[in-house]
Amino acid sequence: MWAKLGDWFDERFQWRQVWDAIFLRKIPHVNWFYTLGSATLFVATLQAVTGILLTIYYVPDPTHAYDSVVYITTQLPMGWFIRGLHHWGASAMVVLTVAHLLRVFFYGAYKYPREMTWITGVFLLLVVIGFGFTGYLLPWDQKAYWATTVGTKIAGVAPVIGDWILRIARGGPDLSAVTLARFFGTHVWILPASLATLIGIHLYLIIRIGISAVPAKDE
Amino acid sequence: MSPSNADQVNRRDFMKTAIIAVGGVIGGTIGISAIPYIIGPALKKDQENWIRIGAVTKVELDTPTLFKTNIETQTGWISSEEEISVYVLTENGQEYTAMSNVCTHLGCRVRWIPEQGKFFCPCHNGVFSKDGSVVSGPPPRPLDRFETKVEDGVLFVKRGA
Numbered sequence: 001m002w003a004k005l006g007d008w009f010d011e012r013f014q015w016r017q018v019w020d021a022i023f024l025r026k027i028p029h030v031n032w033f034y035t036l037g038s039a040t041l042f043v044a045t046l047q048a049v050t051g052i053l054l055t056i057y058y059v060p061d062p063t064h065a066y067d068s069v070v071y072i073t074t075q076l077p078m079g080w081f082i083r084g085l086h087h088w089g090a091s092a093m094v095v096l097t098v099a100h101l102l103r104v105f106f107y108g109a110y111k112y113p114r115e116m117t118w119i120t121g122v123f124l125l126l127v128v129i130g131f132g133f134t135g136y137l138l139p140w141d142q143k144a145y146w147a148t149t150v151g152t153k154i155a156g157v158a159p160v161i162g163d164w165i166l167r168i169a170r171g172g173p174d175l176s177a178v179t180l181a182r183f184f185g186t187h188v189w190i191l192p193a194s195l196a197t198l199i200g201i202h203l204y205l206i207i208r209i210g211i212s213a214v215p216a217k218d219e
Numbered sequence: 220m221s222p223s224n225a226d227q228v229n230r231r232d233f234m235k236t237a238i239i240a241v242g243g244v245i246g247g248t249i250g251i252s253a254i255p256y257i258i259g260p261a262l263k264k265d266q267e268n269w270i271r272i273g274a275v276t277k278v279e280l281d282t283p284t285l286f287k288t289n290i291e292t293q294t295g296w297i298s299s300e301e302e303i304s305v306y307v308l309t310e311n312g313q314e315y316t317a318m319s320n321v322c323t324h325l326g327c328r329v330r331w332i333p334e335q336g337k338f339f340c341p342c343h344n345g346v347f348s349k350d351g352s353v354v355s356g357p358p359p360r361p362l363d364r365f366e367t368k369v370e371d372g373v374l375f376v377k378r379g380a
Binding site: 068081 | 252295296297
C-alpha cells in the first residue's frame with residue numbers, strides 16, 4: 001500500500017533519483033570529525049526555527065526591545081526554552097563552524113578541486129560571525145549596548161575609511177534606534193538570505209565534487 | 220553474508236532508525252514547545268479585578284451618573300493607563316447598576332442626554348433607555364453591565380471575566 005503510494009508520488013515528482021544522489025552517494029571511509037559540517041548545519045536549522053519563533057514577540061525598538069525579551073523569557077510558556085536554545089545555539093554555531101574549518105584545514109581538504117567549497121565556507125564563517133555580532137545587540141540590555149559600542153568603535157579605527165564604516169554600522173555617529181533597527185534587519189533578512197544561498201552552493205559542491213578522504217601518512 | 224546475519228539488524232537500518240528516533244525527539248521537543256509559546260498569550264485569562272469607582276454619595280438618584288477612573292492594564296510587555304467610564308444608576312440609593320458606556324453596536328462611546336432621558340450613540344444613532352436597554356437603532360443588545368459592590372460607602376465594579 002505505502003510502496004504503491006510512494007511509487008505514485010515518485011512518478012510525478014521524480015524525486016528518488018535526487019534523494020539517492022544526495023544520501024546514497026559514495027563517500028570515502030572517514031571519521032567522526034567529518035560530522036562537524038552536518039552538526040553546524042543542524043544547529044543552523046535550529047537557529048532558524050527558534051529565531052523565527054522569537055520574532056513573533058520581539059520588537060526591535062529601544063522602548064520595547066528589552067521588555068519584549070523579558071516578556072519572552074519570563075511570561076511566555078516555553079519562552080525561556082526557545083530563547084535559551086537560540087542563545088546557546090549562537091555560541092554553538094561559532095564553535096562548530098570554526099571546528100569544521102579546522103578539520104578541513106588540517107586534513108588539507110580545501111585543495112583542488114575543492115577550492116570553491118572552501119571559499120564559500122569562509123564566507124559562511126563571516127556570515128555566522130555577522131549573525132553573532134548583530135544578534136548580540138538585539139536584547140538591548142547593558143551588555144548588548146556596550147558590546148556594540150565597543151565593536152563598532154573597533155571597526156572605526158580602520159585607517160581612512162574607519163569613521164565611514166562606524167557611521168554606516170551605527171546608522172549615525174551614535175548607537176540609537178536606527179542602529180537597533182538595522183541590526184535587526186540585517187540579522188533576520190540580509191544574513192539569513194546570504195546564509196541560505198551560501199549553504200546551497202556549499203552543499204551542492206559537497207555532493208557534486210564530493211568530499212576528500214582522510215590523507216594518508218606520507219601525503 | 221552468513222545466514223545468522225540475516226536476522227540481525229544491518230548497519231543501514233540501524234542508522235535509519237536511530238536518525239528517525241533522535242530527529243523525532245529533537246523535532247518533537249521543539250515542535251511541542253512552540254505550541255504553548257505561540258498560543259500562550261491567547262489563552263491567558265483576562266485579569267479579573269474590582270475597580271474603585273468613587274463614593275456612592277456622588278451617584279445621583281434616578282439618573283445615570285458618569286464616573287471616570289484610570290486603571291493600569293498590562294498587555295504583553297506594555298503597561299498602559301486606560302480610562303474607563305461607567306454610568307451608575309440607582310433607583311433607591313441601595314442597589315446600584317453599573318453600565319459600560321461602550322455601545323454594543325460597534326464600540327463607540329454613548330452619552331447620557333438628561334433633557335431626553337436617554338443614552339445616545341453618536342456613530343449610528345443607537346439609543347438606549349435609562350437602564351441600558353435598546354430603544355432604537357442598530358445596537359444588538361442592551362449596554363453591558365458590571366457586577367458591583369459597595370464597601371464603606373465606596374462603589375466598586377468588577378472588570379474582566
